[in-house]
Amino acid sequence: MTVDTWLLAAAGAHLDGAVAAARTLGGRVTVVAVGPHALAEAAATAAPDEVRWVETPDGEPAEAWAAAVGAEVAAAAPRVVLSPADPASRALLAAAAVPLGAALVSRVLALRAEDDALVVDRVSLGGAVVETLAVSGPLAAVLDDRDGTTAAAPPAPVTAWTPAAAPAAVQVKREPAPGAAAGVRDAARVVSVGRGLRSKDDLAVVEPLLAALGAELGCSMPMADDLGWVPKERYVGRSGQHIAPRLYLALGISGMPQHMEGVRDAKVVAAVNSDPAAPIFRTADYGVVGDLYEVVPALVRALGAPPA
Amino acid sequence: MRAVVVHAWARSAAGAVVHADGGVEWRNARPVAGEDDPAAVTAALALAGADGEVVGLTLGDADPSWSLARGAARAVRVTDAPIADDEGTTAAVIAAAVRSVADVDVVVVGDSEEHPGVAAAVGAALGWPVVTGIVSASPSGAGIEAVRPSGDVQETLLVPCPAVLGVVAEGAEARTPGMKEQLAARKRPVLTTTLAELGVPELAAPSTVQVRGTRLPDQATTRVFEGHADETARQLVAALRAEGVL
Numbered sequence: 172m173t174v175d176t177w178l179l180a181a182a183g184a185h186l187d188g189a190v191a192a193a194r195t196l197g198g199r200v201t202v203v204a205v206g207p208h209a210l211a212e213a214a215a216t217a218a219p220d221e222v223r224w225v226e227t228p229d230g231e232p233a234e235a236w237a238a239a240v241g242a243e244v245a246a247a248a249p250r251v252v253l254s255p256a257d258p259a260s261r262a263l264l265a266a267a268a269v270p271l272g273a274a275l276v277s278r279v280l281a282l283r284a285e286d287d288a289l290v291v292d293r294v295s296l297g298g299a300v301v302e303t304l305a306v307s308g309p310l311a312a313v314l315d316d317r318d319g320t321t322a323a324a325p326p327a328p329v330t331a332w333t334p335a336a337a338p339a340a341v342q343v344k345r346e347p348a349p350g351a352a353a354g355v356r357d358a359a360r361v362v363s364v365g366r367g368l369r370s371k372d373d374l375a376v377v378e379p380l381l382a383a384l385g386a387e388l389g390c391s392m393p394m395a396d397d398l399g400w401v402p403k404e405r406y407v408g409r410s411g412q413h414i415a416p417r418l419y420l421a422l423g424i425s426g427m428p429q430h431m432e433g434v435r436d437a438k439v440v441a442a443v444n445s446d447p448a449a450p451i452f453r454t455a456d457y458g459v460v461g462d463l464y465e466v467v468p469a470l471v472r473a474l475g476a477p478p479a
Numbered sequence: 480m481r482a483v484v485v486h487a488w489a490r491s492a493a494g495a496v497v498h499a500d501g502g503v504e505w506r507n508a509r510p511v512a513g514e515d516d517p518a519a520v521t522a523a524l525a526l527a528g529a530d531g532e533v534v535g536l537t538l539g540d541a542d543p544s545w546s547l548a549r550g551a552a553r554a555v556r557v558t559d560a561p562i563a564d565d566e567g568t569t570a571a572v573i574a575a576a577v578r579s580v581a582d583v584d585v586v587v588v589g590d591s592e593e594h595p596g597v598a599a600a601v602g603a604a605l606g607w608p609v610v611t612g613i614v615s616a617s618p619s620g621a622g623i624e625a626v627r628p629s630g631d632v633q634e635t636l637l638v639p640c641p642a643v644l645g646v647v648a649e650g651a652e653a654r655t656p657g658m659k660e661q662l663a664a665r666k667r668p669v670l671t672t673t674l675a676e677l678g679v680p681e682l683a684a685p686s687t688v689q690v691r692g693t694r695l696p697d698q699a700t701t702r703v704f705e706g707h708a709d710e711t712a713r714q715l716v717a718a719l720r721a722e723g724v725l
Contacts, residue, residue, distance in 0.1 A: 232636060234610050241603065256595060258612035258627065258645070265599035265609070268567055274688045275567035275596045290691070296492040297593065300501055300693040304564060308687040311567070313596050339608045340639050348633040356631065360724070384725070396650030409592060410614060410647045413630065418724040429514070429592060439724045441715060447705070453696070457718050458703040459711045469712035474725070 172284040173197035176251045177244050179267060181205045181233035181259035183213035184436075185316040189255055190217040192314055196251060196284055203240060203332070205233040205263060211329045218324035223332035232343040233259035239336035241266025251282070251289065252311045261313055268311030276304060277313040297428045298450070316435065354387040355405045360418040361437075363389035363407055365430075367423015367444060367463050371400040377422065380467050383474040389414070391424050407433040422463045426451025443467070480531040480584040480618055480640070484523035484551060485573050485601070486516040487541035489594055490562060501694035508562065510541040515589030517652035520549045522616045522644060523587040526623060534583075536576050538562075538569070547664035548656035554669045555580065557677065565688045570600030575677040577605060583641055585623060587616075590645030598645030610636050611645030 175198035178189055186202070193200045200219040204211040211224035225236055244252060244267040252273065254264035268275045278294040280301065288305045294315050295302040355361055362381055364374070374388075381388055388405055395406035407414060408430045415436035422443050424430060431454055434440055441457040442449070443466045452458045459466050487510045494507030523533045535546030535554035539562060543554035560572045577586050588598040590611045602609025613636075616625040622639040638644075656664070674683050702718060704711040719725045 232610070232634070234608065234636075237603070237609070238606065258590075258599075258610065261595055261599040261611060262602065262609050265570075265596060265603040268596075268600060269570075269603040273567065274565040274686065275570070275600055276564070276688065277566060277594055277596045294696075295593075295693065296495055296497065296503065298696065299492065299495075299497045300503060301696050302693045303691040305689045305691050306687055307689075311596070341608050341610070342637040344635045344637075345629075345632045346635075348628055348631055392650060410628070410649045418719060418722075432592070439719065439722050441719065447703075452701055452703055453698070455701050456722075457715055458701050459715050460703060460705045461708050461711055465708035466712055469708040470716065472709065473712040473716040 172286065174250050174284050174289070175199045176201070176253060177247070177249045177267070178202045178219065179205070179240065179244065179252060179254045179260060179263040180210070180214060181263060182255060182257040183210050184257070185255050185314075186214050186217045188317040189253060189314050190219050192279070192282060193219070193251075193253055195282055202327070203244065203263070205236050205240060205259070212326075215326040215329050219327045222327050222329040224329050225332050225334065230342050230344070231338060232341055234262045235338035235341040236334065237262040237266040237339070239334035239338060241268075242270060242336060243334045245270035250309055254313055256313050256316050264311050264313060271309045271311065273309035273311040274306050275311045275313075276306070278315045279312040280315050280317070282312065349404065355389045355407070355412055356414060358387035358414070358416055360384045360386035360420070361389045361407070361414060361416045362386045362420045362422060363391060363424060364394055364401065364422050365391040365424030366393055368394070368400070371398070373464075374400065376464060376467055379471045383471050384418070384420070386418070386420070391430050409433060421451055421455070422467065424451060425449045426454055480527050481534065481580075481582055482523040482527045482531065483534045483536050483577055483580055483583050483586045484520050484546055485536045485586065485588045486519065486546050487512045487537045488569060488573065488597070489513060489591065492593070497695075503693045510537065510539050510562065512545050513589045513591050513593075515591055515646060515648045516545075517549070518614075518648035519587045519589040519646045520546055520551070522613070522646045523585070524550050526585055526587070526616055526618055528618065534580055536573065536580075538572060543669045544661065544664040547667045547669075548660045551667070553667055556669060556671050557674065558671050559673050559683060561683060561686075563686060563688075564690060565686045566594050566596040567600050568682055568686055569594070570597050570604050571679065572674065572682055573597070573601050574604035575674070575679040575682070576672065577601070579672065579677055585640060586643045588643065588645050590647045598643060602643035605641070605643065607641050607643050608638050609643040609645070610638055613644050613646045614649050616644055616646070
């Protein structure tokens with residue numbers, strides 16, 4: 172069985188992975204890109220079969236088009252509609268899922284067609300398990316954003332598309348985020364601290380490491396929220412900063428999904444934690460099991476030593 | 480403004496035990512408030528204001544007093560709502576219950592990381608505009624002004640009512656209700672209803688989504704160094720130099 176798939180996108184991140192997920196179903200892949208032309212171009216480079224571009228003027232968020240786009244997509248009666256996990260893309264997906272009568276499943280890692288069923292692997296219990304579901308009817312799936320490899324195929328054709336219905340009267344104003352100038356957002360290296368730090372004064376323990384690495388200081392949510400030891404704009408996580416440094420070093424951070432979502436795009440993630448069972452040791456690239464109060468000074472010494 | 484705040488509509492991962500073979504055993508399958516639900520209540524109270532009303536809405540055998548103790552004036556509980564693997568079904572139940580509450584201006588749902596489709600699907604099921612990923616909201620004329628961080632940008636969305644908001648917590652709940660508030664909550668009215676009474680008995684039917692099983696995630700290729708601090712630090716620095724990130 173091959174299954175045609177529509178991918179509804181309002182943001183350009185992770186579209187290569189999303190198109191790759193759709194390709195596993197073997198059918199035609201149509202992307203509906205709702206946003207600026209750059210979004211449609213980004214979608215095209217992921218090499219679906221076609222891109223339909225719904226232009227949004229300044230001041231109009233993609234959500235304004237959700238009902239109109241959803242109705243048009245549902246009218247095509249696809250078996251599968253997909254979206255990335257960003258908020259506006261989810262609104263587009265849900266607006267198609269409801270008129271389709273589709274089951275809606277989130278945090279989807281992979282899809283495949285088996286006989287008449289669609290089989291879905293998804294993240295469940297905060298990442299503790301992967302759950303496999305069989306879906307017998309139409310499916311709407313929010314993908315767990317993953318990067319794919321850059322498509323080798325030529326870019327897909329882009330055609331402008333205007334849904335029949337008018338957009339809703341939703342408006343948006345965009346301005347630089349408070350704290351956007353803080354270095355953590357654009358830093359090549361970020362060292363974050365979590366509850367493994369015993370006091371605010373102990374931030375001094377980390378400072379030599381920041382200097383040695385040329386890194387900016389980040390933190391987990393409790394350090395900025397409950398404890399207030401680190402400025403809020405340096406909080407990294409789902410509702411904080413989403414960053415993409417070349418190196419992310421987590422000190423005394425357990426690695427709950429809420430935090431790790433903020434560093435999903437980091438090139439290399441390393442962690443120091445005294446608990447060998449800490450979840451971060453299941454997701455980081457490198458880990459050191461040890462007391463950060465011993466390991467951090469040792470890292471400073473090692474960084475000062477010439478390469479072996 | 481009348482705001483419905485939806486809470487405790489899904490099971491918590493804390494109620495599950497994951498066995499070594501990846502099997503899941505639910506020790507507590509009762510729906511409980513999610514980590515974003517306190518932020519949803521805060522937003523609902525801000526939107527309702529002193530002259531408005533917040534109505535709590537919850538599903539199954541969840542505790543409606545959770546929202547009542549945090550400022551909701553009354554609550555609705557759909558007693559036979561299924562705990563669904565299909566977020567569309569959950570959203571359809573919520574939407575049906577919202578329709579049973581008169582003159583709702585806004586529905587506020589915790590924008591759950593585990594179930595990120597629900598808030599958006601509630602909006603779609605109601606046919607109302609929906610914005611998610613929101614961190615704060617306030618009334619603005621005949622609509623709502625909602626703030627959402629988006630990368631380097633802060634978006635301020637102007638949404639006409641009625642609308643649905645998916646709210647994300649920026650931190651842990653600042654203050655949990657005390658005994659006085661919990662006792663007062665038990666005196667506030669709770670309307671229990673059923674799928675049949677809401678006119679959606681079909682939502683109790685078996686879903687098109689069936690669970691085949693669970694397994695442990697693929698092990699990440701984490702290189703873990705253990706031992707003396709100087710030795711592990713040296714190994715980590717060497718690895719990071721080899722990665723080209725130092």
